[in-house]
Amino acid sequence: MPKYLMRFTQCRDELGSVGVTVDDEDLVSLALLGLLKSWHSYQDSVNGREKFPGWERLWSDLVQEEIRQSTRDRSSSKATDEKNCALAAKEKKGKSKKASQSGAKGKKQDMSKVKCFHCHQHGRYATNCPQKKKNK
Numbered sequence: 001m002p003k004y005l006m007r008f009t010q011c012r013d014e015l016g017s018v019g020v021t022v023d024d025e026d027l028v029s030l031a032l033l034g035l036l037k038s039w040h041s042y043q044d045s046v047n048g049r050e051k052f053p054g055w056e057r058l059w060s061d062l063v064q065e066e067i068r069q070s071t072r073d074r075s076s077s078k079a080t081d082e083k084n085c086a087l088a089a090k091e092k093k094g095k096s097k098k099a100s101q102s103g104a105k106g107k108k109q110d111m112s113k114v115k116c117f118h119c120h121q122h123g124r125y126a127t128n129c130p131q132k133k134k135n136k
Contacts, residue, residue: 001066005031005059024055031058038069 008031012022029052032043042065046053053061111123118126126132 001062004034005062009055025052027055028052028058031062039065 008027012027015022028046032046035043042062046058046061052058113122114125115122116124116126116129118129118132
């Protein structure tokens with residue numbers, strides 16, 4: 001955005017060097033007309049004001065709006081990335097369960113290596129723990 005606005009300033013200065021003056025209001029109008037389509041909502045908000053902002057004010061507002069848009073775009077893409085990662089993890093988790101279930105049919109697990117998370121004894125899962133069932 002600063003490069004875009006700098007070009008308008010350079011053109012104004014070049015015109016001024018040959019004796020042509022460009023009002024701030026005209027400069028603001030031209031800058032707004034040249035904005036990309038993604039800036040139309042901002043453009044409409046400025047055009048809806050009773051009085052156009054000055055060139056310096058427009059410059060400042062456009063730079064702030066660019067920062068706001070890039071922050072919003074990054075946060076929405078970050079949220080999308082997080083959602084996609086969660087979905088991928090869920091898919092991976094679901095596949096691993098299916099693989100282990102199908103593998104369990106053919107092989108028995110060595111229960112001497114399994115440790116109960118409730119009573120910390122070997123040979124059973126917490127879901128099958130008799131101490132846990134007693135506490136309920």
